[in-house]
Amino acid sequence: MAKKPVSMSKRVDELNEAVAHAKLGGGEKRIEKQHASGKLTARERLDAFLDADSFQEVGLFRRNRTTTFGMDTADMPADGVVTGAGTVLGRPVHVASQDFTVMGGSAGEAHNKKVVEMMKAALTNGTPFVFINDSGGARVQEGIDSLSGYGQVFYANVELSGVVPQISVIAGPCAGGAVYSPALTDFVIQTRKAHMFITGPSVIKQVTGEDVSQDALGGADAHMAVSGVNHFVAEDDEQALLIAKKLLSFLPQNNAEEAPLVEGDPNLEFDEKLAEIVPVDGKQGYDVRDVIARLVDFSDFLEVQAGYAQNIVVGFARINGRSVGIVANQPNVLAGVLDINASDKGAKFIRFCNAFNIPIVTLVDVPGYLPGVAQEHGGIIRHGAKMLYAYSSATVPLVTVVLRKSYGGSYLAMACKDLGADKVFAWPTAEIAVMGAEGAAAVVFRREIDAAEDPAARREELVQEYRDTFSTPFMAASRGLVDDIIDPGETRRKVAQALELLANKRKTRPAKKHGLMPV
Secondary structure, three states, X not given: OOOOOOOHHHHHHHHHHHHHHHHOOOOHHHHHHHHHOOOOOHHHHHHHHOOOOOOEEEOOOOOOOOOHHHOOOOOOHHHHEEEEEEEEOOEEEEEEEEOOOOHHHOEOHHHHHHHHHHHHHXXXXXXXXXXXXXXXXXXXXXXXXXHHHHHHHHHHHHHHOOOOOEEEEEOOEEEHHHHHHHHHOOEEEEEOOOEEEOOOHHHHHHHHOOOOOHHHHHOHHHHHHHHXXXXXXXXXXXXXXXXXXXXXXXXXXXXXOOOOOOOOOOOOOOOOOHHHHOOOOOXXXXXXXXXXXXXXXXXOEEEEXXXXXXXXXXXXXXXXXXXXXXXXXXOOOHHHOEOHHHHHHHHHHHHHHHHOOXXXXXXXXXXXXXXXXXHHHHOHHHHHHHHHHHHHHOOOOEEEEEEEEEEHHHHHHOOOXXXXXXXXXXXOOOEEEOOOHHHHXXXXXXHHHHHOOOHHHHHHHHHHHHHHHOOOHHHHHHOOOOOEEOOHHHHHHHHHHHHHHOOOOOOOOOOOOOOOOOO
């Protein structure tokens, strides 16, 4: 007797059961453990990140093909990573979220292939790619297949670089080879529950004898303040995903688009308080973020790498509704000098903005490059040259405002006219010169000072003479290196007008495979 065919409803019931099982990941107990450690699950993170009901999952039933070491009977729903696409603030993104409840989120062949497929989909469709990391590392049971998968992810990271924005959220462990994918992306957001390192504390102690904790080695604060690996520190998963959303709001979908134009702050009136922020005395510090807050729409500024190389401030804002990248010296830290780390931080940010058509507004108050044996031996020459390279190769609108000091090589490195700035404004307090008046007078007038009856008094006279002649914006303006000397209160309006004028800027570079930036 023929067996009765299974009904469609029965098949649908079986499907629903399979879907429910797969979406449960490693099961209730492991989910409870994940929650107990203060972390969301892979799917909860996507729910928090994506617009409601927008997620379209891909590869729910994918699994590994390894049969050794018990892998043929292992139950690994979605192979430990949830992948697909959805929308954030109404705009499409492709995503991957590692599931620590499934074999500790370990990455094997199928796992990595799922990630790469989403990356290629992001490339094809011109959408950002966001990868939420929470993994114990390579799946040892799969051997070389796991390493091969990592290689494919890294290769895809490079293919996407400069074409679509890439954001890594480090929400759990990220160790060994896995750390190189985040390092190849544009922005790394790390929670305080997460750790990143090539080798863990136990291996380091065994090999070098150094005793270090996980937090001190690879915690969020260590990577912000010391290594500069991450760009944002979040208290928990929810805050990390909010930062990712905020970041995406400033960015275009890809390198062929402009960033979204939103309704801007209508206030472009004269701002008398701007002049009160910056002391006339060049030796007095101030927080340049106070200037930025009065310059940008609604004082809304998303600072990038806020805890790293704090002598330079970079981040995203809007002026009259247009996304801009802000690069500013910070006189409150090391007097705002450029050093190795500040140069690296600034150059990378400039390169990102240029790749994604985001205009750059540069606020200048810089006394020079940081002197010292450690800086010279550490390569300040090649690191400092990165700023020169980044600005010189930029084709996006460049608007520069010289607030106060701008001396020597650092004057050149902070988006001067000769490096391609489209519009350069200077406040009356600007001192644009080869060096400060004190140092210059000691060189230029050394003999005259030595021969004077009162060398100290004569030195002061000559310092003031040099300052009046060269340490002003008027000499630079007379040479066409400053377009306009403005009242500080006019800065927001002047910058907004310049950005509007430059909105359709088109500048081509010489044909070449790629330039060779100092490394």
